[in-house]
Amino acid sequence: MADKADIAGDYIEKSLEHALEKQRNQVAPANEEPYCLECGEEIPAKRREALPGCATCVDCQQVLEHHNKSFGK
Numbered sequence: 001m002a003d004k005a006d007i008a009g010d011y012i013e014k015s016l017e018h019a020l021e022k023q024r025n026q027v028a029p030a031n032e033e034p035y036c037l038e039c040g041e042e043i044p045a046k047r048r049e050a051l052p053g054c055a056t057c058v059d060c061q062q063v064l065e066h067h068n069k070s071f072g073k
Contacts, residue, residue: 020050031055038064 002010031053034042038060047054056064 023051036060 031037031043034045034048036043036057037055039057041057043054043057047058054061
């Protein structure tokens, strides 16, 4: 029998998979290059695989999301 931590972990994993699939279906590829459009650094391969066409690296995306949260966008 699975314990609560295993059940929670499975739920989180499925939720993440669902969110990534939803994101893939909503966003058309925006960046054909492997470089961040904000800082110019290479976007990690795992991020590019998870979100084809992503335009920013993780650090720049976090800054953009924080900025958007701060301004209610």
